[in-house]
Amino acid sequence: MKHLALCAAGLLALPVFAEGENVTITPPASVSRADGLAAWARIYQVTSHPRCSNCHVGPDNIPMWSGPSYGRPRPHGMNINGGESRIGAEFLACSTCHATTGTRANDAPHMAPQVTADWQLPPVEAHWFGKSSEDICHQLRDRDLNGDRSYREIAEHLDHDVILHWAWSPGGGREPAPYSLQEHVNDVLAWGVAGMPCSDD
């Protein structure tokens, strides 16, 4: 019994937040509003980057092709529409071309990207494409629009939802999202500890 009690005490002494699966999730003790806004500015660079925003599209459910290798932003070729299911179930499933696999590399230019998760559009509440930093900031801190997540849970989502990791290793000559997954998670945690500030508050 004494041993169990010591174990329990040891557990309590551990940091509240443990290692994530793919990144370290360690919120800083305190972050000023200014530093929180600086973290947000970096987060916005990620959320507005084509590797992320091209799929964070609105209720027309049409993914985008944009970024340096695409010339001008344009709807996904082939008349693709993800439907309200956001996985193309009503029309052509994303998985028709975007295979769910970890076997093959995303190394061929223009090849349909594939990851070890089912390819899909994010929920329509996370419509970011073409939106301002302030708009996305307000969306991401609103639990009605962010999947009912705290900042910590947003970081965990980034950690374990492997489809998101593709943004930093897209292959095929595509420009990756800025920073790294770990740096992005750190920014989310810093922004959260600062109280999730938005510049127009």
Add this chain to the structure above:
Amino acid sequence: MKLTVDGVAHEVDVEDDMPLLWVLRDELKLTGVKYGCGIAQCGACTVHLDGAAVRSCQIAAGDAEGAEVLTITGLGQPNALHAVQAAWVEHQVAQCGYCQSGQIMQAAALLENDSEPTDEVIDIVMSGNLCRCGTYPRIRAAIHTAAAKMKEA
């Protein structure tokens, strides 16, 4: 690895990352499945994997282990065509014909999900299957005909 293709069980000795299209064409000699682009941009290699249309150039053989694969060769038989194949003949859809294997497999999958697709739905679903000859109006007409025949059956 074990694969069931067109109802026949096969055991093939290939690398896990070999595209299913290669397995079908080069190992099993099912050349009805066509190679178009190899990067999921054209749809020529479309087959059904456990009932769902997929571009076989994008499926790693290792991920298809144990799956049921249906190709154009197994969709129907010369004396018992699938409704989509029969409609293709009726409308004389093919011009050069290279993309038609994939077109037919995609159309058959579409009709499994939607027994009465509108022109809009047909256009959305079939737009990933390219036809350099531009047979799209006949493809659309044939799908409507096949849908009607399948409803009667």
